[in-house]
Amino acid sequence: MTQRQWAGHVFVGMSVDGMIARANDDIDWLTGDAAGDAENPDESGFTEFMASVDHMVMGRSTYDIVRAMDEWFYGDTPVMVLSTTLQVDDPRIRIIRSLDEAVSALDNDGARKVYVDGGRTVRTFLAAGMISTLTLTHLPILIGEGKPLFGALPGDVRLRLDGVKSLGGGAVQTRYSVL
Structure with a gap:
C-alpha cells in the first residue's frame, strides 16, 4: 500500500457552542455583525491559508451555502464536492460520490495540502x-441549536495546541495538530 502524499486541513468559523450553521443552514451570525473583524479574511488568516492549499473537498450543504453567495472564495483551487445526489453543471467544482473516490482523486491529482470543509465531511x-x-x-x-462541527467519532482524537490568537470583535482562533 502506498503512503498518502497529502494531508487534510480544517479552517472553520463556529459559534462558541460549536455550531457551524443554524439548523436551516443559515450562517447569518457568521457573516453578519457577530463576525466583526473575524470576518476579515486577512485578519483571520484565511487568505494565507487558501494560498497554501492545492485542493479542497467540501460537503454538499457547504457547497449549497457558498454557491448562493456573491463571491467564490476559493479562486482557482480545485474544489471537489462530496455528494451522492448533487446534479449541477458548475465548472468550478468536481462532484465526487464517496470518501474512497475523494481519496483516489486527491492521490491521482498529486494533492499535498487539502482544505476539508463542512461538518459531515470534516467528521468523515x-x-x-x-x-x-x-x-x-x-x-x-451562542446560537443554541444548529449544525455542530463535531459529532460521534470511532475513538478519541488527541490534539496538540499549536497556537491561540485573539481576533477583532472578541473572536478567538485556536490551531491544533492532530496527533
Whole structure:
C-alpha cells in the first residue's frame, strides 16, 4: 500500500457552542455583525491559508451555502464536492460520490495540502485519520441549536495546541495538530 502524499486541513468559523450553521443552514451570525473583524479574511488568516492549499473537498450543504453567495472564495483551487445526489453543471467544482473516490482523486491529482470543509465531511475525514490540522475560529455568540462541527467519532482524537490568537470583535482562533 502506498503512503498518502497529502494531508487534510480544517479552517472553520463556529459559534462558541460549536455550531457551524443554524439548523436551516443559515450562517447569518457568521457573516453578519457577530463576525466583526473575524470576518476579515486577512485578519483571520484565511487568505494565507487558501494560498497554501492545492485542493479542497467540501460537503454538499457547504457547497449549497457558498454557491448562493456573491463571491467564490476559493479562486482557482480545485474544489471537489462530496455528494451522492448533487446534479449541477458548475465548472468550478468536481462532484465526487464517496470518501474512497475523494481519496483516489486527491492521490491521482498529486494533492499535498487539502482544505476539508463542512461538518459531515470534516467528521468523515477526521474519523478516517485524514486530518492533520484544525484551525477553529470561535465567534462570540451562542446560537443554541444548529449544525455542530463535531459529532460521534470511532475513538478519541488527541490534539496538540499549536497556537491561540485573539481576533477583532472578541473572536478567538485556536490551531491544533492532530496527533
